[in-house]
Structures are given as structure tokens and as C-alpha cells.
Amino acid sequence: MSQLPPLVEPAAELTVDEVRRYSRHLIIPDVGMDGQKRLKNAKVLCVGAGGLGSPALMYLAAAGVGTLGIVEFDTVDESNLQRQIIHGQSDIGRSKAESARDSVKEINPYTNVILHEERLEADNVMDIFAQYDLIVDGTDNFATRYLVNDACVLLNKPYVWGSIYRFDGQASVFWSEHGPCYRCLYPEPPPPGMVPSCAEGGVLGVLCASIGSIQVNEAIKLLMGIGEPLVGRLMIYDALEMTYRQVKVRKDPECAVCGKNPSVTELIDYEAFCGVVSEEAQEAALGSTITPRQLKEWMDAGENIDLIDVREPGEYEIVKIPSSRLIPKNEFLMGRALEDLPQDKRIVLNCKSGVRSAEVLAVLKAAGFADAVHLGGGVIGWVNQIEPSKPVY
Numbered sequence: 001m002s003q004l005p006p007l008v009e010p011a012a013e014l015t016v017d018e019v020r021r022y023s024r025h026l027i028i029p030d031v032g033m034d035g036q037k038r039l040k041n042a043k044v045l046c047v048g049a050g051g052l053g054s055p056a057l058m059y060l061a062a063a064g065v066g067t068l069g070i071v072e073f074d075t076v077d078e079s080n081l082q083r084q085i086i087h088g089q090s091d092i093g094r095s096k097a098e099s100a101r102d103s104v105k106e107i108n109p110y111t112n113v114i115l116h117e118e119r120l121e122a123d124n125v126m127d128i129f130a131q132y133d134l135i136v137d138g139t140d141n142f143a144t145r146y147l148v149n150d151a152c153v154l155l156n157k158p159y160v161w162g163s164i165y166r167f168d169g170q171a172s173v174f175w176s177e178h179g180p181c182y183r184c185l186y187p188e189p190p191p192p193g194m195v196p197s198c199a200e201g202g203v204l205g206v207l208c209a210s211i212g213s214i215q216v217n218e219a220i221k222l223l224m225g226i227g228e229p230l231v232g233r234l235m236i237y238d239a240l241e242m243t244y245r246q247v248k249v250r251k252d253p254e255c256a257v258c259g260k261n262p263s264v265t266e267l268i269d270y271e272a273f274c275g276v277v278s279e280e281a282q283e284a285a286l287g288s289t290i291t292p293r294q295l296k297e298w299m300d301a302g303e304n305i306d307l308i309d310v311r312e313p314g315e316y317e318i319v320k321i322p323s324s325r326l327i328p329k330n331e332f333l334m335g336r337a338l339e340d341l342p343q344d345k346r347i348v349l350n351c352k353s354g355v356r357s358a359e360v361l362a363v364l365k366a367a368g369f370a371d372a373v374h375l376g377g378g379v380i381g382w383v384n385q386i387e388p389s390k391p392v393y
Ligand SMILES: [Zn+2]
Pocket: 176, 180, 181, 182, 183, 184, 185, 252, 255, 256, 257, 258, 259
């Protein structure tokens, strides 16, 4: 990847105060007045004001980025302070967005801060992203990453990505116009529960600065149009070994969102795509999950069960488990399906992969159906193990 043109036009001028403030930038030949004016004109959105968002926002502000957007709806918790250095002791319990804004303003009063105190969703992401030149991602979950990626591809915005876990960090710039996107690198999310989050596995606090500063570095280069952007390259940092490796990432012509024949042409349901399982569902599924083989044994033995498929009618039409009947998940969530359930049969739930059925299982357990179970792996697992001639989707 060679140098790209600057992402933003320069602002008309810098004030005397601004010249004083940014003098150490201005005397770098590659930056100069022109580069600093571009930063002043830049609008950067940071998704999350947590581990990566903290150093990212602080350095973007200090560097003189004119407008900083912050997407964040969480509040500051004491356990955040080990790494989220944009917040302090007196911020515990406050809105993270407001706390981050106050720190940014303290670092650089000339930065215009816009708060988006809401969860990033498919129905608000396009409107929010459209207001910015570039997106810096500091989220820690796969559903949001795919959402951010797809929105960036659809809007043709550069996506400066970072990820951290324990002593390991990764960073890259995804920009489908000039290189691969996040889906080119990771076409499929990991199975739910496979990759522990920082909350479960821990993270070295200073790793946030190592990766967050790479993200800021790349954002500044793109805004000013200098250097070799981290497009098409994945940086892999090992803090224990103290090594940086880089891996080439190629654009995948078959990519679902940026490939030649994309199947994702608008935003999708990312929680479903990533199989996000709620805590209640995980709890309900514990000890109440059966395998396809176990279900087959019950069926063959003529066990007194009511097999309920909780997918949508269109999915049920594609492939179903014999003797199952359809009651879509929403009927349970709205409470409508509960009264029609048999009391004298054991209820077995299934969906596509076992995520939605676990959610419904939580509803059933709460309603007193103590012996209800769900099928782990869903209809996909059933087809793979029991009826391999049937289609999967
Ligand atoms: Zn792609």
C-alpha cells in the first residue's frame, strides 16, 4: 500500500494560540501548517471510551483533531480505572461519555466534542458514522465490530481497528476502497463463548496504550495523507515477548460485504450473526442442553416430548427436524406462546444453532417449565450428525 491522499481538506487557518499549542507538530516537515490544519478540520468518531478509547481520545484531542465524537452509554466503574485512563476516581458512577468529554476538554479546549450516549445499533450507526471522516474502534465484542465494519464499507469510511487481550494486541486499518475489510480477515465470528472477553480473561492495562496509540498514529496519517497506512496489514503485538509482527491481509474477492458479489448489502442482525448469548440464557442452558444424538434416542424410544422449533417460518421451511412444530421465538418473548404449552410433556426447543433456543429456554424456566431442555447446536447440529442429506443454510 502506498501513500494515500489526505482524508480531509485543511482548515482555513490556525489561530495564534493554536500555533503556540501545536508548535512541536508544525516544525515536523511532514506535518507543517498544512497537516495541522487538516487535523483541525478532521472529524473522528471513537466507538467506546474504554480501554482503547481512553488513549485514543486523549491523543487525538492533544494532536488537535477538531471534532471528536464519542459513542458510549456505559458508566465508569472502579474496575475500569486500571486501564481506562481518561476516567478518574471522582468519575466513578458518572456517564463515561461525559467523563471522557471533560478529560478531552481539559487536554484541549479547542476540540469540539459530540456525545452519542447510545448503544450502537444497525438503526443508528449510519446516521452517526455519516457525520465523521474516520472511525476508531475501541469495542470489545464481535457483534459491534461486524456492525462497525459493515457500516464503514457501506459508507466507504476508513475503519481503524484494534483489539486487546491479556498481553496480546492487534491493529489494522480496514478500508474497502483501498484494501481488505474486517470480514476479509475474519469472515465468520468465533462460536459464541469461544473467545473470552477482557472482562473474563483480563487485560494488561498498558496494552491499551500500546494498541490505542497505533490506532491514533494511523488515524493521523490517514487524515493528513502521510506515510504508509496500515491498510492490508495486520499488526500483531506481543507485550511479553516485546515483538511486533505484521501479516499481509488480502482483500477477499468472495467477501460477504466488500467482495464482487456481496451478500450483505445492508446492515443485518449482528447479535444473531455473532450468536450473542445472554447471561440468563447461558444459565438456563446449563445442564439443560441435549445433543442431537440424545434427541434422536428420545425420539426412537418414543419419549413423551414436544419438540418446538423457535426459528422464523422461512427458516423452518428450508429445513426442520422431523416431528418438530414451529413457534417463533417472539411468541415466547411476548408471552403469547406460554399458555398453549402442554404440561404433561417434556418440552425440547431447537433453533438454527442453539442461541435463540437458549433464550427461549430461559423464558420457559422462569415460567416454571423446570424440565424443559434445548438442542445444543440446533438444526445445523442435527443435520450434521443425524440427517446429513438435508440442507443447511
Ligand atoms: Zn471484505
